[in-house]
Amino acid sequence: xxxxxxxxxxxxxxxxxxxxxxxxxxxxxxxxxxxxxxxxxxxxxxxxxxxxxxxxxxxxxxxxxxxxxxxxxxxxxxxxxxxxxxxxxxxxxxxxxxxxxxxxxxxxxxxxxxxxxxxxxxxxxxxxxxxxxxxxxxxxxxxxxxxxxxxxxxxxxxxxxxxxxxxxxxxxxxxxxxxxxxxxxxxxxxxxxxxxxxxxxxxxxxxxxxxxxxxxxxxxxxxxxxxxxxxxxxxxxxxxxxxxxxxxxxxxxxxxxxxxxxxxxxxxxxxxxxxxxxxxxxxxxxxxxxxxxxxxxxxxxxxxxxxxxxxxxxxxxxxxxxxxxxxxxxxxxxxxxxxxxxxxxxxxxxxxxxxxxxxxxxxxxxxxxxx
Amino acid sequence: xxxxxxxxxxxxxxxxxxxxxxxxxxxxxxxxxxxxxxxxxxxxxxxxxxxxxxxxxxxxxxxxxxxxxxxxxxxxxxxxxxxxxxxxxxxxxxxxxxxxxxxxxxxxxxxxxxxxxxxxxxxxxxxxxxxxxxxxxxxxxxxxxxxxxxxxxxxxxxxxxxxxxxxxxxxxxxxxxxxxxxxxxxxxxxxxxxxxxxxxxxxxxxxxxxxxxxxxxxxxxxxxxxxxxxxxxxxxxxxxxxxxxxxxxxxxxxxxxxxxxxxxxxxxxxxxxxxxxxxxxxxxxxxxxxxxxxxxxxxxxxxxxxxxxxxxxxxxxxxxxxxxxxxxxxxxxxxxxx
Numbered sequence: 001x002x003x004x005x006x007x008x009x010x011x012x013x014x015x016x017x018x019x020x021x022x023x024x025x026x027x028x029x030x031x032x033x034x035x036x037x038x039x040x041x042x043x044x045x046x047x048x049x050x051x052x053x054x055x056x057x058x059x060x061x062x063x064x065x066x067x068x069x070x071x072x073x074x075x076x077x078x079x080x081x082x083x084x085x086x087x088x089x090x091x092x093x094x095x096x097x098x099x100x101x102x103x104x105x106x107x108x109x110x111x112x113x114x115x116x117x118x119x120x121x122x123x124x125x126x127x128x129x130x131x132x133x134x135x136x137x138x139x140x141x142x143x144x145x146x147x148x149x150x151x152x153x154x155x156x157x158x159x160x161x162x163x164x165x166x167x168x169x170x171x172x173x174x175x176x177x178x179x180x181x182x183x184x185x186x187x188x189x190x191x192x193x194x195x196x197x198x199x200x201x202x203x204x205x206x207x208x209x210x211x212x213x214x215x216x217x218x219x220x221x222x223x224x225x226x227x228x229x230x231x232x233x234x235x236x237x238x239x240x241x242x243x244x245x246x247x248x249x250x251x252x253x254x255x256x257x258x259x260x261x262x263x264x265x266x267x268x269x270x271x272x273x274x275x276x277x278x279x280x281x282x283x284x285x286x287x288x289x290x291x292x293x294x295x296x297x298x299x300x301x302x303x304x305x306x307x308x309x310x311x312x313x314x315x316x317x318x319x320x321x322x323x324x325x326x327x328x329x330x331x332x333x334x335x336x337x338x339x340x341x342x343x344x345x346x347x348x349x350x351x352x353x354x355x356x357x358x359x360x361x362x363x364x365x366x367x368x369x370x371x
Numbered sequence: 372x373x374x375x376x377x378x379x380x381x382x383x384x385x386x387x388x389x390x391x392x393x394x395x396x397x398x399x400x401x402x403x404x405x406x407x408x409x410x411x412x413x414x415x416x417x418x419x420x421x422x423x424x425x426x427x428x429x430x431x432x433x434x435x436x437x438x439x440x441x442x443x444x445x446x447x448x449x450x451x452x453x454x455x456x457x458x459x460x461x462x463x464x465x466x467x468x469x470x471x472x473x474x475x476x477x478x479x480x481x482x483x484x485x486x487x488x489x490x491x492x493x494x495x496x497x498x499x500x501x502x503x504x505x506x507x508x509x510x511x512x513x514x515x516x517x518x519x520x521x522x523x524x525x526x527x528x529x530x531x532x533x534x535x536x537x538x539x540x541x542x543x544x545x546x547x548x549x550x551x552x553x554x555x556x557x558x559x560x561x562x563x564x565x566x567x568x569x570x571x572x573x574x575x576x577x578x579x580x581x582x583x584x585x586x587x588x589x590x591x592x593x594x595x596x597x598x599x600x601x602x603x604x605x606x607x608x609x610x611x612x613x614x615x616x617x618x619x620x621x622x623x624x625x626x627x628x629x630x631x632x633x634x635x636x637x638x639x640x641x642x643x644x645x646x647x648x649x650x651x652x653x654x655x656x657x658x659x660x661x662x663x664x665x666x667x668x669x670x671x672x673x674x675x676x677x678x679x680x681x682x683x684x685x686x687x688x689x690x691x692x693x694x695x696x697x698x699x700x701x702x703x704x705x706x707x708x709x
Binding site for chain 2: 079083085087135136138139141142143145146147149150151153154157158161274278281285289332333335336338339340341342343346347350
């Protein structure tokens with residue numbers, strides 16, 4: 001990229017921006033998300049994309065992709081920063097969503113506004129993260145993986161069976177949408193308010209996670225990930241640090257869950273299966289564990305491939321009338337996609353497509369010892 | 372017991388050799404009285420399936436310290452291979468009543484399924500896990516999840532997300548009456564097959580050269596390599612045997628329950644893994660014991676009327692054991708680092 005020769009004024013602008021945002025990363029993040037947030041809808045009007053689906057459908061797709069990006073960034077705190085494999089991440093997403101659904105729907109007749117619940121959903125996520133983490137984080141990484149996997153299984157089962165509080169299989173519908181009286185009107189037909197809101201949430205999460213990464217806590221996570229014994233010997237309380245990572249990850253999932261419930265206006269146990277955890281994990285692995293920007297981009301790529309590219313491939317092939325391929329439903333391949341991404345990435349490029357500088361060392365070291 | 376474990380280093384004080392069998396017998400007797408004969412047989416049969424799957428988890432974990440997430444799905448694929456072999460290849464739809472034909476069919480189904488699954492397991496090891504043997508811990512674990520997902524979705528793609536009938540070759544209505552209760556031969560057959568396979572495995576591990584190589588590899592891979600053990604070959608044999616046992620469990624599942632779908636592997640896998648942890652991971656005798664205990668817990672939950680919460684109970688047991696006794700009931704060689 002840097003080999004591109006730009007005209008002198010642009011080059012000067014670029015180096016000034018680089019210098020400024022290098023020193024003020026949070027402002028850089030906000031600026032970048034605003035630019036991307038404007039560019040994506042514009043891009044979706046450009047001919048090849050514009051014909052695929054309507055602009056509103058595109059905006060909806062970007063909104064959901066951004067939810068996945070937040071989830072991936074949250075999971076990245078647990079896996080990428082602290083090196084803990086959490087396979088039940090969707091459970092926290094579900095808990096956030098159900099928390100909001102229970103207190104803001106006709107189901108119980110309670111209607112608490114969206115905005116405080118956004119924070120409260122995050123708190124609920126963190127509480128459950130701590131409840132699950134406190135007994136299990138003393139375990140080795142692979143045991144933790146299986147315990148979180150079990151937790152991810154149990155939460156939907158519990159939501160399904162505790163039908164007095166969750167309406168069982170049907171789920172809770174008619175969830176309230178966010179309200180800003182007199183300013184904007186959140187409706188199902190107009191995707192733009194949700195789009196702007198999720199971008200603001202994404203900004204908040206990215207800035208917070210970047211700040212955490214550079215903080216004392218973030219450095220402790222990194223030390224634990226690289227060598228737990230050495231970290232402990234250096235005076236890091238590893239259990240507390242891991243618990244912090246777990247709680248932060250779970251809080252981000254709960255935060256995203258509240259928005260997801262308000263956006264879809266329905267929550268049901270089927271939405272929060274193992275597939276959600278695995279797709280988030282594939283986004284993290286694809287983007288490069290530990291790399292905030294990478295995993296966010298990974299989530300966009302995974303989501304857009306599965307929801308748009310595969311669907312369009314189906315339509316395209318049926319239009320072209322290719323005999324053998326016409327019978328294949330490419331949408332069915334979206335789940336295989338996750339598996340393939342996980343296996344190929346781990347075998348061929350474990351540091352991710354666009355690895356974090358700090359993480360490159362981990363995999364470089366392991367390669368050397370393998371020789 | 373200790374003779375047949377994969378690399379067990381016993382950390383607790385030695386107990387009387389009789390203590391464990393006595394406890395097991397007492398437990399069985401209590402369960403028998405509490406559940407009644409039918410549920411008791413159910414639990415034993417379910418336990419046989421879990422135990423066979425758990426053996427694969429525990430052997431792989433014992434030797435390369437990897438939770439092979441794909442193992443439950445190997446079991447699931449085995450149920451479909453069973454369906455294919457008995458339904459399509461042998462063209463049977465229901466029980467075979469002629470004894471010689473039945474024996475022949477059973478031997479064919481077991482032999483083909485076990486062979487196919489052993490090969491699939493070894494192929495997975497060769498291409499997905501071997502390249503990552505010296506990679507950071509998370510890498511093979513994530514790969515295993517990927518493999519599990521691929522297996523599930525290949526099957527879902529091939530046959531669709533429906534529940535299929537598996538031909539029950541062994542006649543379901545053959546039974547003997549013991550007093551008032553009816554004891555189906557199928558249950559006896561299933562339990563007998565499972566127990567003899569487990570006994571064979573114990574003999575293999577404790578008596579053969581390869582078994583010895585497996586035990587030394589799980590204790591110290593580098594040292595065994597220096598002593599002339601072919602590590603790659605030993606690990607591959609472990610996968611062959613583990614997946615073969617999952618194949619046998621798949622056949623049993625098909626014969627006994629008579630149905631399958633592409634998701635059976637996930638739940639059974641989680642339960643079988645819990646069984647392996649319960650018995651002390653890395654310990655083959657423990658895995659067998661754990662399988663039966665999990666089955667009794669699950670059937671017990673059904674007896675008490677909590678059938679929908681069976682999975683939750685098993686999972687809670689897993690957490691409790693991991694937190695308070697990570698070495699499991701019979702001790703494990705990796706527990707100290709848990």
